[in-house]
Amino acid sequence: AQSVAQPEDQVNVAEGNPLTVKCTYSVSGNPYLFWYVQYPNRGLQFLLKYITGDNLVKGSYGFEAEFNKSQTSFHLKKPSALVSDSALYFCAVRVPRGSQGNLIFGKGTKLSVKP
Amino acid sequence: EAQVTQNPRYLITVTGKKLTVTCSQNMNHEYMSWYRQDPGLGLRQIYYSMNVEVTDKGDVPEGYKVSRKEKRNFPLILESPSPNQTSLYFCASSLFGNQPQHFGDGTRLSIL
Numbered sequence: 001a002q003s004v005a006q007p008e009d010q011v012n013v014a015e016g017n018p019l020t021v022k023c024t025y026s027v028s029g030n031p032y033l034f035w036y037v038q039y040p041n042r043g044l045q046f047l048l049k050y051i052t053g054d055n056l057v058k059g060s061y062g063f064e065a066e067f068n069k070s071q072t073s074f075h076l077k078k079p080s081a082l083v084s085d086s087a088l089y090f091c092a093v094r095v096p097r098g099s100q101g102n103l104i105f106g107k108g109t110k111l112s113v114k115p
Numbered sequence: 116e117a118q119v120t121q122n123p124r125y126l127i128t129v130t131g132k133k134l135t136v137t138c139s140q141n142m143n144h145e146y147m148s149w150y151r152q153d154p155g156l157g158l159r160q161i162y163y164s165m166n167v168e169v170t171d172k173g174d175v176p177e178g179y180k181v182s183r184k185e186k187r188n189f190p191l192i193l194e195s196p197s198p199n200q201t202s203l204y205f206c207a208s209s210l211f212g213n214q215p216q217h218f219g220d221g222t223r224l225s226i227l
Binding site: 006032034036041042043044045046049051090092094102103104105106107108 | 119148150155156157158159160163171173174205207212213215216217218219220221
């Protein structure tokens with residue numbers, strides 16, 4: 001079955017330290033990969049995507065993600081965390097099916113950045 | 116302002132009473148989708164639509180209906196709601212299916 005895994009329910013980081021939120025996937029074909037962020041009482045906001053090309057993708061708010069095909073991973077990273085980065089982060093994979101495909105989300109990782 | 120608008124934002128209702136959650140986007144997007152978010156399960160896709168009059172099932176379509184008569188609107192219909200449909204629902208849209216999605220602010224449904 002096709003799936004997305006975010007192995008950590010929660011990640012705790014001190015402000016100013018680097019952060020990593022992990023994502024691995026299991027899909028057939030060449031997936032499109034996305035990261036979204038959700039703040040309390042809000043919908044999800046797009047951070048970045050990988051479709052093809054350079055394995056290191058840069059996105060909004062200083063976030064970046066590295067696509068690793070051999071490890072089927074797409075980890076989200078930021079060199080220096082801010083308290084305002086505290087939120088719920090979702091990895092998502094679009095599985096090509098026909099002309100569009102559907103979107104599979106991970107269960108989410110809560111990021112907590114302490115001052 | 117580009118946005119996806121869902122209504123209502125909150126609804127408490129009873130088992131079996133038909134309800135509709137509306138979703139409208141003003142970005143002329145082709146693709147629209149509905150998700151439900153449950154603790155520990157993340158977001159799961161209910162239905163999606165690639166264009167007007169074209170809809171397809173996501174991963175959890177049972178108990179839901181959708182229609183896409185106009186490009187901007189994609190209502191979610193619960194013909195006979197049950198307590199296991201108590202959840203937080205999100206509508207989303209994108210220009211095409213492989214593009215990043217814009218999400219509404221969510222609709223919290225409680226079915227007693």
